[in-house]
């Protein structure tokens with residue numbers, strides 16, 4: 001903890017400054033109790049966390065010497081932030097949403113902007129764009145950051161634009177944690193395309209994002225920092241060899257949440273990825289450019305995939321990044337940190353100190 005940080009010293013002539021304790025507010029989403037993997041709503045809550053995970057993160061923040069104020073990301077969050085406004089030095093924003101909606105990742109950042117409280121991660125505009133994969137791709141294209149050619153489908157019958165050829169991948173535009181990404185998302189002909197687009201439109205009530213399928217290796221790049229101090233942790237590669245035989249080589253919902261079960265784990269990732277330094281540099285470079293172009297801050301995880309010529313393309317950015325405290329759970333950013341000798345608590349400490357530095361608080 002940065003000692004002697006005075007957030008709201010009340011100075012008046014002749015009186016000593018009163019230092020209030022420096023606290024971190026930790027805002028998060030809890031999965032509803034007793035939701036099993038087979039529950040029809042399990043996919044919807046895939047991004048929310050269990051009490052065990054939330055408790056692990058709280059302890060990790062405390063291990064850095066901070067006092068923690070817990071704020072569940074719900075409709076009461078604004079009042080709770082306001083109530084503790086003078087004590088909060090920084091908000092560790094780990095929330096996905098307050099309610100449903102395509103701008104949901106911006107809900108908590110918007111509250112914190114209103115209250116003028118500093119927080120980790122992107123401001124509302126960037127937070128909303130991170131979730132909207134099509135909008136993010138438009139920004140990357142403008143800035144020359146390589147990303148797969150795409151088309152947005154608002155109805156299943158729109159003609160496929162020239163230049164997009166099979167195979168393609170069909171995804172919900174504004175989801176995460178591989179929600180809506182199944183083995184059947186890779187489509188090889190018109191019939192499969194129309195059928196999968198119709199399913200996405202129906203199930204998620206949002207446009208379907210159809211992208212050129214990048215057949216190469218897949219990496220995820222964990223980034224911490226800002227501006228020219230942005231740094232990458234060791235690369236994580238998705239280990240498609242560990243997937244069941246015959247399935248498409250994509251990091252699908254099944255791959256993240258069904259096949260890789262702590263009671264029967266698969267080696268879903270390789271870390272550090274075996275790459276030569278030229279490729280490693282190119283992959284990290286694309287990830288950093290993607291991060292900066294969107295206006296991300298402090299930390300994020302960027303998915304990158306290679307095309308048939310081995311060139312890297314950004315797939316998407318994640319922030320907040322999934323963090324599971326138990327190394328056995330193969331959570332990607334903690335795995336990358338561990339490969340660099342950075343334990344879970346230290347990782348949380350680094351993210352927090354990066355944000356404090358950006359906000360001029362250290």
Ligand SMILES: Nc1ncnc2c1ncn2[C@@H]1O[C@H](COP(=O)(O)OP(=O)(O)O)[C@@H](O)[C@H]1O
Nearest residue numbers: 148175176177178179211212213214250251316
């Ligand atoms: N254009 C693409 N080409 C090949 N595979 C892709 C493409 N887009 C996504 N994928 C696969 O689908 C997975 C999930 O897609 P992604 O956009 O990262 O969604 P999520 O936000 O749910 O993680 C990726 O990790 C990758 O394996």
Ligand SMILES: [Mg+2]
Nearest residue numbers: 177178303316
């Ligand atoms: Mg992803």
